Amino acid sequence: MTEKKNRIIRLTRPPVVLASAGLVGKKEGEGPLGDCFDEIVPDATFGKESWEQAESEMLRRTIELSLTKAQRLPATTDVIFAGDLQNQCTASSFAAQTFSLPFCGLFGACSTMALALCMAAIGLDSGAFATAVAATSSHFCTAERQFRHPLEYGGQRTPSAQWTVTGAGAAVLGRANAQPGGVQITAVQLGTICDLGVTDPANMGAAMAPAAKETIAAFLRFSRTAPDDYDLILTGDLGAVGSELLYALLKKEDGIDLSPVHNDCGLMIFDRALQDVHAGGSGCGCSASVLCAHILPRMQRGELRRVLFVATGALLSATSTLQKQSIPGIAHAVLFSLDN
Amino acid sequence: MTEKKNRIIRLTRPPVVLASAGLVGKKEGEGPLGDCFDEIVPDATFGKESWEQAESEMLRRTIELSLTKAQRLPATTDVIFAGDLQNQCTASSFAAQTFSLPFCGLFGACSTMALALCMAAIGLDSGAFATAVAATSSHFCTAERQFRHPLEYGGQRTPSAQWTVTGAGAAVLGRANAQPGGVQITAVQLGTICDLGVTDPANMGAAMAPAAKETIAAFLRFSRTAPDDYDLILTGDLGAVGSELLYALLKKEDGIDLSPVHNDCGLMIFDRALQDVHAGGSGCGCSASVLCAHILPRMQRGELRRVLFVATGALLSATSTLQKQSIPGIAHAVLFSLDN
Numbered sequence: 001m002t003e004k005k006n007r008i009i010r011l012t013r014p015p016v017v018l019a020s021a022g023l024v025g026k027k028e029g030e031g032p033l034g035d036c037f038d039e040i041v042p043d044a045t046f047g048k049e050s051w052e053q054a055e056s057e058m059l060r061r062t063i064e065l066s067l068t069k070a071q072r073l074p075a076t077t078d079v080i081f082a083g084d085l086q087n088q089c090t091a092s093s094f095a096a097q098t099f100s101l102p103f104c105g106l107f108g109a110c111s112t113m114a115l116a117l118c119m120a121a122i123g124l125d126s127g128a129f130a131t132a133v134a135a136t137s138s139h140f141c142t143a144e145r146q147f148r149h150p151l152e153y154g155g156q157r158t159p160s161a162q163w164t165v166t167g168a169g170a171a172v173l174g175r176a177n178a179q180p181g182g183v184q185i186t187a188v189q190l191g192t193i194c195d196l197g198v199t200d201p202a203n204m205g206a207a208m209a210p211a212a213k214e215t216i217a218a219f220l221r222f223s224r225t226a227p228d229d230y231d232l233i234l235t236g237d238l239g240a241v242g243s244e245l246l247y248a249l250l251k252k253e254d255g256i257d258l259s260p261v262h263n264d265c266g267l268m269i270f271d272r273a274l275q276d277v278h279a280g281g282s283g284c285g286c287s288a289s290v291l292c293a294h295i296l297p298r299m300q301r302g303e304l305r306r307v308l309f310v311a312t313g314a315l316l317s318a319t320s321t322l323q324k325q326s327i328p329g330i331a332h333a334v335l336f337s338l339d340n
Numbered sequence: 341m342t343e344k345k346n347r348i349i350r351l352t353r354p355p356v357v358l359a360s361a362g363l364v365g366k367k368e369g370e371g372p373l374g375d376c377f378d379e380i381v382p383d384a385t386f387g388k389e390s391w392e393q394a395e396s397e398m399l400r401r402t403i404e405l406s407l408t409k410a411q412r413l414p415a416t417t418d419v420i421f422a423g424d425l426q427n428q429c430t431a432s433s434f435a436a437q438t439f440s441l442p443f444c445g446l447f448g449a450c451s452t453m454a455l456a457l458c459m460a461a462i463g464l465d466s467g468a469f470a471t472a473v474a475a476t477s478s479h480f481c482t483a484e485r486q487f488r489h490p491l492e493y494g495g496q497r498t499p500s501a502q503w504t505v506t507g508a509g510a511a512v513l514g515r516a517n518a519q520p521g522g523v524q525i526t527a528v529q530l531g532t533i534c535d536l537g538v539t540d541p542a543n544m545g546a547a548m549a550p551a552a553k554e555t556i557a558a559f560l561r562f563s564r565t566a567p568d569d570y571d572l573i574l575t576g577d578l579g580a581v582g583s584e585l586l587y588a589l590l591k592k593e594d595g596i597d598l599s600p601v602h603n604d605c606g607l608m609i610f611d612r613a614l615q616d617v618h619a620g621g622s623g624c625g626c627s628a629s630v631l632c633a634h635i636l637p638r639m640q641r642g643e644l645r646r647v648l649f650v651a652t653g654a655l656l657s658a659t660s661t662l663q664k665q666s667i668p669g670i671a672h673a674v675l676f677s678l679d680n
Contacts, residue, residue, distance in 0.1 A: 079530060089447040090656070103531070105448050122463050123466070127352070
């Protein structure tokens with residue numbers, strides 16, 4: 001195997017987070033972070049005729065909300081970076097369409113929020129954009145019928161399975177100095193694909209943990225930092241199984257103990273003891289809604305000053321699973337720092 | 341409808357094309373551009389067990405070939421931008437995985453080559469990358485079974501239908517001055533989504549023509565240029581139906597006659613009189629292979645000096661079609677100029 005070529009991209013003119021918004025469904029609203037979300041929508045149809053259109057409407061509302069909070073009109077915004085889990089990323093396309101803005105469609109599965117932030121930050125740093133939106137969504141009902149079973153089938157879930165979050169997150173980023181004293185993105189790192197041969201689509205935490213390990217270890221190595229240099233190292237949605245594997249891999253291969261500073265959006269969004277979610281939450285909207293509605297506001301309040309956000313994605317499809325292919329994982333990293 | 345906000349992104353340090361490669365299948369090799377392609381592979385399985393893996397292998401070989409031609413090892417390359425038409429872009433993920441390089445997955449349907457070039461160019465301009473690969477693929481057999489019918493069904497095709505190209509293209513880009521006298525990317529423009537309500541998935545040219553019109557008209561307007569300032573304005577794969585609509589829309593709404601400088605990759609790759617392709621070629625690999633194996637080499641030989649490449653995408657899925665949604669179109673533009 002070729003040597004992995006992870007590399008930190010330092011942003012010379014660090015973009016700032018102008019505002020962010022996270023919107024979730026009923027079950028997510030009943031979880032431990034219920035009070036944080038900008039909106040909890042009890043109707044999973046979002047007033048639409050299909051789950052797919054419901055997800056698109058949820059994403060549209062979240063983007064709109066983030067722009068309102070940032071006091072930006074679509075007309076003063078340059079680009080939307082978005083992607084989702086639906087085949088051909090239709091949730092994002094139909095949502096982005098309503099804003100009539102230049103649109104860059106991304107596919108990173110559950111790593112999409114980090115990927116969107118990476119690409120937005122690079123474009124802002126280069127001067128290509130002055131204001132950029134990074135957004136993503138997932139919906140339990142679209143994911144179930146596309147990747148697993150029709151909801152009506154009522155299939156049993158294995159203990160390692162994660163529950164796809166109905167939720168969306170959007171962040172509006174501006175150029176350096178657009179908001180002094182705010183939260184900056186000071187560095188990003190695009191991940192390489194890791195595949196240790198996991199083939200069980202009901203154990204995505206295990207499939208994604210090696211990629212998270214790879215990205216975090218490389219980021220710490222190249223930045224010459226240690227876990228305790230961060231207030232929080234936040235993974236996307238490894239859930240219970242993946243988080244334990246991440247700790248074990250980092251300990252064994254790099255001698256790093258991540259547990260004191262680590263948390264996982266898939267573990268934070270649900271109460272696994274009270275809510276029937278098995279290994280935790282998953283889906284693009286999981287890390288996006290937790291980051292945008294909980295973590296970034298905590299940074300803005302000064303409760304966290306340095307957060308490494310590492311969203312993980314399992315790059316499988318229903319077809320690749322049926323064809324018995326293993327599940328490639330990827331993890332992209334975004335370093336948020338509170339500007340003094 | 342909000343006013344569309346297309347905007348040209350001028351690259352202050354224009355990235356250069358270090359090399360490009362285009363690889364196609366048997367039918368494409370029998371077309372008018374047969375002599376141009378780097379490789380014509382008669383075996384559509386590419387030695388693999390499924391069409392999906394075949395497409396992935398084709399993309400992998402094309403990326404590898406482009407790096408060889410650019411005299412770059414994966415170890416001296418910073419990132420791969422790629423996407424494709426397979427659900428969850430698995431052709432790209434499985435191909436990118438073999439290079440162990442940072443990977444940015446994109447979804448732009450048949451506009452993906454232009455989108456990948458846009459994002460690579462912005463990242464090179466910003467200094468985030470020193471060498472970047474932009475690549476995409478499509479395969480007739482994966483597209484047919486995913487979007488239309490099983491091949492064995494032998495369904496009739498309507499006259500407006502296009503034939504998905506089995507092909508892939510990859511371009512290796514370097515920073516400004518990495519290759520003086522070569523082909524530069526001097527400007528890019530991300531497209532906005534246009535949807536005039538076309539719902540027929542067998543008429544993608546019509547669905548994408550409004551987006552191509554929008555992007556081309558905006559590019560000419562904002563750059564204060566006219567069609568005859570270009571040696572070629574090259575659309576992705578509008579085919580016969582879409583190209584006629586593009587001319588009509590530009591003439592009627594903007595008073596622009598595009599026909600003297602326009603060509604379309606979907607019309608160039610096949611001989612419609614001799615090959616059974618109805619309205620022409622389509623698929624991400626159509627514009628990618630034509631650009632990378634025919635147009636960019638022509639520029640390098642000095643036969644073309646200024647080419648506006650506008651790849652178009654139809655952002656539909658089989659699900660959105662079944663749900664009777666219209667087909668959103670998008671077109672991204674890349675301006676190639678020969679450095680003096």
